[in-house]
Amino acid sequence: MTEPTKNKDGPPIHWGAYLGLLPIYLIALGIYIFTMGFTIWISLTNSKMIPVNNFTGLYQYRRLFNDARWQISATNLGIYLVVFVGLSLALGLLMAIFIDQKIRFEGGFRTIFLYPQGMSFIVTGLVWQWILNPQLGLEKVFHNMGFTGVSIDWLIRADTAIYVVGFAGVWQASGLVMAIMLAGLRGIDEDLSKAARVDGISAYRYYRHIVIPLLTPMFATALVLLSVGGVKVYDLVVALTNGGPGISTEVPAKYVMEFLFRRANVGLASAAASVMLITVAAVVIPYIYVSEFRKKRVRTPV
Known part of the structure; x- marks a missing residue:
């Protein structure tokens, strides 16, 4: 058995474990790096139905950013991210605070809040189609109650x-955020809450100035997960609206699939996919850097 190497700045390094995992790392990195590199290369060609090696520089990117459909898709993605990320963080935090009050039937509430997270976006889209269907959903319920003037045509x-x-x-997604925030809340020393009550600090000020700053790592984790999931949203849009009415709910992922399979324009679809990749990297790379920087600060002796 390989002896671990002593590391003065941290725990011992078990080289045998790394060596055993090396083939998996090489395969995974090879697949990811190759596919990303191939996509970027194809975006620099004039590929149509099949990929070709006819280099055209940034031509596809100029076409992409001048395309009104892409502009609508990017705008819709921005709106979606603001609604999706902002409300998921807020609602998830409120649900976590609610459960953290040592309420009765805590396990039942956790299950209810987390249940939607176990569904696929396809199922979520179908559920919301039923909820907003004038013949089956909320509008029908209001009409049966006598409120015939109610129109839920959103x-x-x-x-x-x-x-x-x-x-x-x-x-x-708010259930996932709730679970992340609840884990953070359960890690906060209860003496802080007791001290705040003794000092007469209101619950709002306690959570605003003490708890929320302590939950910064949880907010960062949830923000990255939501942002990455939001950028690549596709199945929810297809199941709920299929990009309609018109192209009013078109998003970049659907734009890519449209030009990749239906319009047979591999080059333009690859350019759009590359822009999405850069967007995700702009979110993930700073998070990884900050996380690693924080770990080094913790390991560094004072």
């Missing part, structure tokens, strides 16, 4: 449909 209106998609995403 899903078929071009100016509100993308917000409905965002709310459906929040319904599914």
Whole structure:
């Protein structure tokens, strides 16, 4: 058995374990790096139905950013991310604070809040289609109650449909945020809460100025997970609106699939996919850097 190497700055290094995992690392990195590099290369060619090696520089990117459909897709993604990430963080935090009050039936509430997270986005989209269906959903319920003037047509209106998609995403993802925040809350020393009550600090000030700053790592983790999931959203849009009405809920992932399979424009689809890759990297890389920097600070002796 390989003896661990002593490391003066941290725990011993078990080289045998790393050596055993080396083939997996090489395969995974090879697949990811090759596919990403190949996609970027194809985006620099004039590939149509099949990839070709005819280099055209940034031509596809100029076409992409001048395309009104892509501009609408990018705008919709921005709206979706604001609604999806912002409300998921807020609602998840509130649910975690609620459960952290040592309430009765805590396990039942956790299950209820987390249940949507166990569904796929396809199922979520279908559920929200039923909820907003005038013949089956909320509008029908209000009409049966006598409120015949109520019209819930948000899903078929071009100016509100993308917000409905965002709310459906929040319904599914807020449970995950709740679990992350609850883990952070359970890690906070209860003496802080007792001291705040003794000093007469209100619950709002306690959570605003003490608890939330302590939950910064949890917020960062949830933010990265939500942002990455939001950038690549596709199945929720297809199941709920299929990009409609018109292209009012078109998003970049659907744009890529549209030009990759239906319009047979591999070069343009690869350019759009490369832009999505850069967007995700812009979120993930700073998070990894900050996390590693924080670990080094913890390991560094004072």
